[in-house]
Amino acid sequence: MQPNQPTGDWQRLPRASVTAERQYVGIKYTIYLLLIGTATVVQVKWLDLSPWWMWILAGLWTGFFLLQFVYIPKIRQKYFKYRVDDEFLVVEFGIFILRHVVTPLVKVQIIDTSSGPLLRRLNLMNMNVHTASGQIELPGLDVTQAVLLRQRIERFAKLEEQEEESL
Amino acid sequence: MTRRVHPLFILMTTLTQLRSLVIPIAVILFNDLKNDGFGMYTMIGAVVISFLLLVFGIISWYFYTFTIDEQSIRVNKGIFRKSERTTQRQRIESIGINQNLLERILGLATLTVETSSDSGKPEVELKGVRLEFAKQLKSTIATRVSQPTEHTVPAATYTVGLMDLIKAGALSGRLGLALVGFGAVYQFANRFIEKYISRAFDELLHLSLVLLLILGGLLLLLIYLGSILVFVLRYGAFRATREKERMTIGYGLLNRTEVVFHQDKVQALVIEESWIKRRLKRAHLSLHIISASGEEEKLLLHPFIRTGEIDSFLQEFLPRFQLQHPHKRAVDRGFFYVVRWPLLGYSLGLILLNGVMVYGLPEPFRYFGLPFLLLLPVYYAVARSGYQNTRYGHHDDLFVLRKELVNRETIYAPRLKIEAFSGHVSRFLEQKDILKFQLTLRGSSVFHAGYFTQAEFEDVLAWYQQTFLKPPTPPAGTPLSGDE
Numbered sequence: 001m002q003p004n005q006p007t008g009d010w011q012r013l014p015r016a017s018v019t020a021e022r023q024y025v026g027i028k029y030t031i032y033l034l035l036i037g038t039a040t041v042v043q044v045k046w047l048d049l050s051p052w053w054m055w056i057l058a059g060l061w062t063g064f065f066l067l068q069f070v071y072i073p074k075i076r077q078k079y080f081k082y083r084v085d086d087e088f089l090v091v092e093f094g095i096f097i098l099r100h101v102v103t104p105l106v107k108v109q110i111i112d113t114s115s116g117p118l119l120r121r122l123n124l125m126n127m128n129v130h131t132a133s134g135q136i137e138l139p140g141l142d143v144t145q146a147v148l149l150r151q152r153i154e155r156f157a158k159l160e161e162q163e164e165e166s167l
Numbered sequence: 168m169t170r171r172v173h174p175l176f177i178l179m180t181t182l183t184q185l186r187s188l189v190i191p192i193a194v195i196l197f198n199d200l201k202n203d204g205f206g207m208y209t210m211i212g213a214v215v216i217s218f219l220l221l222v223f224g225i226i227s228w229y230f231y232t233f234t235i236d237e238q239s240i241r242v243n244k245g246i247f248r249k250s251e252r253t254t255q256r257q258r259i260e261s262i263g264i265n266q267n268l269l270e271r272i273l274g275l276a277t278l279t280v281e282t283s284s285d286s287g288k289p290e291v292e293l294k295g296v297r298l299e300f301a302k303q304l305k306s307t308i309a310t311r312v313s314q315p316t317e318h319t320v321p322a323a324t325y326t327v328g329l330m331d332l333i334k335a336g337a338l339s340g341r342l343g344l345a346l347v348g349f350g351a352v353y354q355f356a357n358r359f360i361e362k363y364i365s366r367a368f369d370e371l372l373h374l375s376l377v378l379l380l381i382l383g384g385l386l387l388l389l390i391y392l393g394s395i396l397v398f399v400l401r402y403g404a405f406r407a408t409r410e411k412e413r414m415t416i417g418y419g420l421l422n423r424t425e426v427v428f429h430q431d432k433v434q435a436l437v438i439e440e441s442w443i444k445r446r447l448k449r450a451h452l453s454l455h456i457i458s459a460s461g462e463e464e465k466l467l468l469h470p471f472i473r474t475g476e477i478d479s480f481l482q483e484f485l486p487r488f489q490l491q492h493p494h495k496r497a498v499d500r501g502f503f504y505v506v507r508w509p510l511l512g513y514s515l516g517l518i519l520l521n522g523v524m525v526y527g528l529p530e531p532f533r534y535f536g537l538p539f540l541l542l543l544p545v546y547y548a549v550a551r552s553g554y555q556n557t558r559y560g561h562h563d564d565l566f567v568l569r570k571e572l573v574n575r576e577t578i579y580a581p582r583l584k585i586e587a588f589s590g591h592v593s594r595f596l597e598q599k600d601i602l603k604f605q606l607t608l609r610g611s612s613v614f615h616a617g618y619f620t621q622a623e624f625e626d627v628l629a630w631y632q633q634t635f636l637k638p639p640t641p642p643a644g645t646p647l648s649g650d651e
Contacts, residue, residue, distance in 0.1 A: 088632050098597055101589035102628060104635040132609040133586035 010081040011149075016122045017140030021073040023118050029065045036061060082138065084152050089129065091136055105156035107131045113146060129153065169234045175273050176231070176295030177224040182269060184220050233293055235304070240280060242291055254290050258282045260457035261428035263289075264301050268421055276301040281457050305427055323483055327405040327470060335451070335470035336398030338443055402470060409484050416466060426466060428456055434608045435580040436488045437465065438477070442549070442573050448474045454485075455578075457610050488579050493560030493567040501601045501618025502554045506547070506572065514543055549573055557616055559604060559623075561630050568604060570616035578614045580606055588631045590624045591615075 036057055043051045075095055082091040084105070092100045110130040119125060125146040127138040141149070185192075192213075199209050226246055234241040241253045263279045270276055276298045280291035296304065403420035409430075417425035435455040444450060452468040472480060478490045521536040528535075550572040560567045566585065569577040585606050592602035602624055603617030 085632060087634060087636065094591070094594075097591050097593050098602075099589055099591040100602075100624070101587055102631060103587040106635045107586050131586050133607045133612075136587075 010083050011145060013077045013080050013140055014124070014142045014145070015077070016124055016142070018073040018077045020119055020122050020124055020140050021076070022069055025065075025069045025073070027118075029061065029069065032061060076139075080139075082149075084149070087156060089136070089153070091138070101136060103129075103131055103136065105153050107133075108153055108157060111150055111153055113150070115143075169232055171228065171232050172293060172295045173275060173297050173300070174228065175275055175297075177221070177228045179269060179273060179275060179295050180224040180227065181217075181220045184224075185217075188216075231294075233291075240291055242293065252291065254280060254282060260432050261426055262305050263427070264298075264305060264417075264423075264425040266298070266419075266423040270295075271421070271423065274298055278304060305425075322408050322410040324406065324408045325469075325480075325484070326407075327402070329399070329403070331471040332399050332402055332405065333395060334449075335402075336395040338441065338447075338449075339398060339451075339470075402467060405467070405470070407468070407484065414484070416468070418467065426456075430485065430487060432456060433485065433487070434584045434610070435578050435606075435614075436468070436481075436485065438575075438577045438579075440474070440575045440577075444471075445575065450474050450477060452477070455580075455608055455610075455612060487581065488565065489562075491560065491562050491565070491567060493558040493569055493577075495559050495619070495623060497554060497557035497616070498601055498618055498620055500599060502551065504596060504601070504618065505554060505557075506550050509550075509572070510543070510547065513546060517543065546573070559616070559619065559627070561627065566606070566627075566631075568606060568614060568616050570614075578606065580608065580614075582631060582633070583635060584608060585631065588628065592618075 036054065040051060040054045043049045043054070072095055076093070079095075079098065080091075080093045082089065084090070085102075087105050088102050089105055089108075090100070090102050092098070108129055108131055111127065112130070113125050113127045115125045119140065123143050124140050125143050127141055127146050127149070129136045129138065138146075138149075195209060195212075199206055227244070230246055230249075231242075231244045233243070237256075239253050239255050241251065243249065243251045259280055259282055261281045263281070265277045265279065266275070267277075274297060275295045278291075278293040278296055278301045279289035282290045293301075293304075400420045401422075402418045404423075405416075405418040407414065407416045409415075412430045413427060414430055415425060415427045417423065433454050433456055437453045437455060439451040439453070440449075441451075449471050450473075451470055452472055453465040454468050456466050468485075469480070481488050481490060517536070517540055521540065524536040525533050553571040553573055553575070556569060556571040556575065558567075558569045561582075564582045566580050566582060567577060568580075569575065586609055587607040589605045589607070590602040591605060596602075596618075600621050601618035602621060603615050604619060604624070604627065605613060605615040607613050
């Protein structure tokens with residue numbers, strides 16, 4: 001058995017994936033803000049309270065918003081990369097913990113792709129690669145990139161593993 | 168053959184359902200007794216409900232059929248919502264026979280067939296088949312149609328003796344739990360005393376405190392002995408048989424479980440040696456397998472084997488796995504990062520405990536907890552020397568990963584069974600050129616150990632990234648080599 005040589009270059013997430021994630025986070029936090037605002041108004045107007053605790057909520061909101069809107073999408077895009085080594089999928093990712101995962105393509109069982117309206121507008125796609133032991137998420141791939149990757153993986157789905165004995 | 172399960176299935180389902188109704192029935196009965204005797208309506212209600220349950224049992228028995236042919240196993244069931252489930256025989260990972268107490272009394276068994284599907288539940292579950300029939304069925308499912316049967320290797324069997332089981336149960340980590348419980352009981356008892364007995368009985372209080380301590384100790388001893396008993400009941404009459412490539416493992420005194428699987432379906436072998444077992448030169452062997460015994464993926468292979476005998480034992484029962492000494496050691500600079508969180512946790516726990524004791528206890532008992540703080544440096548020292556043994560190695564097609572601080576856990580996994588190999592490290596430690604190795608096996612179980620260096624990771628990847636594919640079959644007409 002000859003060891004594989006790395007055959008592919010590192011593929012990265014497109015810049016648009018940052019935009020997509022920001023749009024998503026933006027919408028989510030707008031809804032949260034509206035909820036917080038409504039709660040505050042209700043408490044002040046109808047319940048005659050001076051809700052200092054809403055400041056805490058507002059602070060938390062700001063903190064998480066900054067983190068999730070400004071930093072995390074950029075970090076994710078910066079560190080996420082994948083490549084296909086002959087018959088292995090190699091993915092590196094992680095926000096706080098850096099992970100480097102290698103999984104053989106023959107072990108892949110299901111590939112599912114999904115894209116919501118936000119992703120579709122930017123021509124992006126989420127991809128989940130399932131094996132019998134779990135899944136690898138590839139968020140916000142370019143559609144052409146995703147289709148190419150899927151084709152490469154699909155080729156291996158038909159092949160036979162060295163080890164497949166029944167009882 | 169399309170068949171039905173044994174008619175006793177009806178009785179079993181009825182009884183099981185009655186059992187789930189125990190609490191409402193008890194409430195009604197109690198209510199009736201509080202008034203005057205059993206009311207007419209209660210009687211009628213009980214009869215009607217039992218009758219309905221029985222009818223339900225009969226109908227569901229009637230519609231519960233299964234078919235086994237050469238390719239697949241099919242189970243049909245359901246009265247209103249029909250379900251049919253077909254499982255390809257090729258995908259079977261293991262087959263098990265489980266018997267709970269009720270089933271044992273009735274002489275029935277539940278046959279489960281496990282595949283590597285996502286859900287945690289077994290793919291096929293045949294309830295209420297006669298034990299004899301289940302065994303027969305198991306062997307028909309378990310024999311491959313194309314298996315050559317010319318040379319019959321005699322089956323090898325081993326059992327685990329009662330004394331070994333008791334010892335294994337006694338050392339299976341429950342001692343620590345008992346100690347923690349001891350502390351908790353002590354705290355509780357102490358609060359109780361302070362609240363209800365006045366200071367005038369100070370002398371007596373000390374006496375009763377000692378008494379309570381003894382009582383608490385006895386209680387904990389009982390719990391501990393109970394846990395050993397549970398262990399023995401659970402794994403008693405342990406028996407494993409190897410017949411060619413097929414392995415059967417059965418255990419349990421009350422609920423009997425028997426699992427059968429092909430040797431090639433073993434994902435990994437795990438050898439656990441806790442610090443106390445290492446002193447006794449014993450080890451705990453378990454297999455990682457998609458097992459039909461249900462709740463756990465680790466199947467017990469031997470609870471208390473002599474470490475010197477593991478080698479010959481494996482040769483006889485699991486020839487694919489050979490003991491080996493992993494050579495690559497974890498890097499020293501990683502030790503601090505491995506030990507910091509447990510050490511911090513233990514320190515905080517001990518300090519908290521001591522704080523509570525110093526504030527809450529009467530004079531002579533107040534400082535009893537302080538000596539325990541000495542355990543921290545001892546833990547550090549033990550972990551320091553244990554960490555030296557955190558190692559990895561690969562030999563031919565077998566990967567060995569050993570994790571050790573106080574207890575030692577070694578996993579042997581064949582390369583072709585590793586579903587994903589990964590390294591992970593926090594961003595902060597990335598610059599220090601260290602990372603943890605992680606093996607992911609089928610059925611979402613994960614083993615990791617660290618820290619190793621990036622270069623070592625690359626080295627393992629080079630070994631791991633060899634082909635997983637079957638060598639291409641030669642085109643038709645090519646003469647087979649070695650054939651005459």
